[in-house]
Amino acid sequence: MSNYAVYKKWIAKLKKNQKLSHQKSTTPMMAQYFSIKHKHPDMLLFYRMGDFYELFFDDAKIASSVLNIVLTKRGKHKGEEIPMCGVPYHSHENYLERLIRRGFKVAICEQLEDPASAKKRGSKEVVKRDVVRIITPGTLTEDSLLESKEFNSLLAIMCVEEEVGLAWADVSTGNIEIEQCSIDQIQNSVSRIRPKEIIIYDNLEKKDTIKGNLKEWSNRVTYISGVIPKLNNLLLKLCDAYSVTSMNSYGHFLSSELYSLGMLVDYIHLTQKNNFPKLKSPMRFSNTSVMLIDSSTRGNLEIMETVDGKREGSLISIIDRTKTAAGARLLASRVSSPLIDVEEINNRLDQVEAFCKKSDKISEVRLLLKNTLDVERSLNRLNLGRGSPRDLLAISNSLEQIPLIKMIIQSLNNCLEINHKSFFFEELENFGDYKVLYNELSSAIIESPPYTLRDGGFIEKGYSKELDDLIALSQGAKNQLNSLQKKYSDETNINNLKIKYNNIAGYFIEVPIRHGDSLLRDKGEALETETIFYHRQTMTNSMRFTTDELDAIQRKVIESNDKIKILELDLYEKLVSLLKNEAENLYLLAGAIASVDVASSLALLAIQEKYSRPKIDNSLSFEVIGGRHPIVEKSIHNQTNSSFIPNDCELNSKKNDGGGKLCLLTGPNMAGKSTYLRQNAIIIVLAQAGSYVPADSATIGVVDQLFSRVGASDNLSRGHSTFMVEMIETAAILNQATNVSFVILDEIGRG
Incomplete structure (x- = not known):
């Protein structure tokens, strides 16, 4: 049984018992733990204890096993020792990443005050703690937890009568989209969205029907228990999230769409607590504007991942030459949802052609893009209050590249004869x-700023005179310590007397233990000119002291450092505020830069791999001359250093050469028939995504839907024979396909 299965079994047991019972002998700290844990029964609780996050009971057993850390004990409960393990606060993200990858949800419980504040309320009072954030696979924002080249989508599914509403958001970027579909189309939509987490109401009437369509994604589903909220209540939360009185300003929504959107926002509220992210306006995803590709066809063509579920070896991995994370995500989005509008497709192809014609600009712009970091995700972390000085630096470095990138784009515009009224990069020029x-x-x-705010020291010298003065004051006080150490060493004749510092004791004087007694003289015996040393601590090999003079310097240093931290944080917040005011434009700018990255990378791909620009129109033509399968071609080259043998495909009923809409392919085993079928489908995907294609030439009439019937299906596990599965799926294709759909069938009816 897997660790996750063990954890789910414990959760079921915990929910049945309703709560962890505790005896009167439970300590105040454990009583607090039980109270917080009871509210988050289906999550691992990271309970902050000083410099560590600690886990107890079954949480500890699970975490120690998954993370391979020591399982120890802490106190007793009901007469038995309490299992416990812990991870350091300063490096907890490394451990979180491993837990999240295994499908766990983690509740972060922080100390809301320092121990001194707790003691003021009473000697037995415990430090106030509460959960400040719930981390789930679909709500990640930290770079260390995210896949930079992938969207981290959280998908909400809601069914109202026969309508299914889908709403998905990437909390790390703020992108949010909605879609309406039928129940039998859920699987296809989910395979296109590729969410990291799916949320569904546990009490949903059609839950089992929806669940049946999510079989491949079952390990990513979170069921929300309790009574399903009324739509009006969710609408209030939606309006609050967008600071509007009505969602009508964003367009007309169906009830199922509003429900799923409200459900999505409600879940984000639940997990982010008081730090709600900046969400962009909800965009409607239109099935009528993109090529429809069903889930099995996506898998058969290995568009986003191989049959083994890996990115390496997939179509996207073969064509991705992007330099930025945002560019990689945009490319993935385009390949996953190819367009069907001829003008828009040609607009994208014009962008690629611009770089192909001025190939010297490709290397120039890629050098600049290399220094353009993930502005979208940095901005959203800053909006969430989880940012750091490094996010400010990332945005600063990115802004530095903008004028230089714009110069390159302008030179491209000037060299092209584009018939459109405006070129694609005009959006960038307008910024x-x-x-x-x-x-x-x-x-x-x-x-090189620190990773966290608490480390301080990230403001450049000269930016704030007030801060510079405080730093000089603190440094001056610290410099006095060197003089003081020499003075005490000379005065006591102890050459190895040192003034040291640690976070607990502060500044202190340390001498070898053999010299300690000489400093312990009666204070009444000391001369007026002699320094009085006050004993603080005896160690194994040394003794520690302080003096009035050292204490005075320490107070000065602490006071200066406190003021420095306060001022640095104030300056940081002002910089964040500046960025928040420009957030909308910066998001648009990031999108424009991503488009430049995609265009230049596809141009590089075309030049390196000898791809050609396809001719896209609204005809019924499909003519590919010298076509190649990009994935197989790369594999052959890597394994044998040999070349792929190109081939042609012509499906054109208007020609008088006997051609038509149907190609019946025959040949011996291992002749490459399956490769040929997939190759032509992939060429269509690339062309309508706005990429050059692996062929000498290609003329493609826009395809509205792409179907395949290749290999076995998971329906075999439902008791259907191979022949029955093939007939059912072929019938579905015939019922859904139009006169501009493209279908590949591999050995149909062989059973």
Whole structure:
């Protein structure tokens, strides 16, 4: 039984018992733990204890096994020792990442006050703690937990009568979309969205029907228990999230769409607590604007992942030459949802052609893109209050590249004869250079800032005179310590007397233990000119002391450092506020830069792999000359250093050469028939995504739907024979396909 299965079994047991009972002998700290754990029974609870997050009972057993850390004991409960394990606070993200990858949800319980504040309320009072965030696979925001080249989508599914509403968001970027579909189309939509987590109401009437369509994604489903909220209550939360009085300003929504959107926002509220992310306006995903590809066809063509579920070896891995994370995500989105509008497709192809014609600009722009970091995710972390000085630096470095990228784009525009009224990169040209914002950020943040705010020291010298003065005051006090150490060493004749510092004791004087007694003289015996040493601590090999003079310097240093931290945080918040004010434009700018990345990377792909620009129109033509399968071609080259043998495919009923809409392919085993079928389907996907294609030439009439019937299906596990499965799926294709659909069938009816 897997660790996750063991954990789910414990959760079921815990829910049945309703709560962890505790005896009167339970300590106040454990009583607090039980109270918090009872509210989060289906999650691992990271309970903050000083510099560690600690886990207890079955949480500890599960975590110690998954993380391979020591399982120890802490106190007793009901006469038995309490299992416990812990992870350091400063490096907890490494452990979180491993737990999240295994499907666990983690509740982060923080200390809301320091121990001194708790003691003021009473000697037996415990430090106030509460859950400040719930981390789930679909609500990640930290770079260390995210796949940079993939969307981290959270999908909500709601059914109202026969309508199914889908709403999905990437909390790390703020992107949010909605879609309406039928129940039997859920699987196809989910395979396109590829969510990291799916949420469904446990009491949903059609839950079992929906569940049946999510078989391949069952390990990503979270069922929300309790009574399903009324739509009006969810609408209030939606309006609050978007600071509007009505959602009508965003367009007309069906009840199922509003329900799923409200459900999505409600779940984000639940997991993010008081730090709600900046969500962009909900965008409607239209099935009528993209090529429809069913889930089995996506798998058969290995568009986003191989049959083994890996990115390496898939179509996206073969064609991805992007330099930015946002560019990689945009490319994946385009390949996953190819367009069916001829003008829009050609617009994208024009972008690629621009770089192909001015190939010297490709390397130039890629050098700049390399220094353009993930602005979207940095902005959203700052909006959530989870940002760091490094996010400010990332945005600053990205803004620095904008004027240079714009110059390259302008040179591309000037060299092309484009018939459109405006070129694709005009959106980028319309943006300002953000020189003021860049100058502010670059003058404020040092070149290598710390990862966290609490480390401090991230403001550049010269940015704030007040801060510089405080730092000088603190440094001056610290410099006095060197003089003081020499003075005490000379005065006591102890050459190895040292002034040291640690976080607990602060500054202290340390001498070898053999010299300690000489400093322990009666204070009344000391001369007025002699320093009085006050004993603080005896160690195994040394003794520690302090003096009035050292204490005075320490107070000065602490006071200065406290003021420095407060001022640095204030300056940081002002910089964040500046970025928040420009957030909308910066999001658009990030999108424009991602488009440049995709265009330049596809141009590089075309040049390196000898791809050609396809001719896209609204005809019924399909003519590919010298076509190649990009995945197989790459595999052959890597394994044998040999070349793929190109081939043609012509399906054109208007020609008088005997051609038509049907190609019946025969040949011996291992002749490459299956490769040929998939190859032509992949060429269509690439062309309508806006990419050049692996062929000498290609003329493609826009395809609205792509179907395949290749290999066995999971329906075999439902008791259907191979022949029955093939007939059912072929019938479905015939019922759904139009005159501009593309279908590949491999050995149909062989059973």
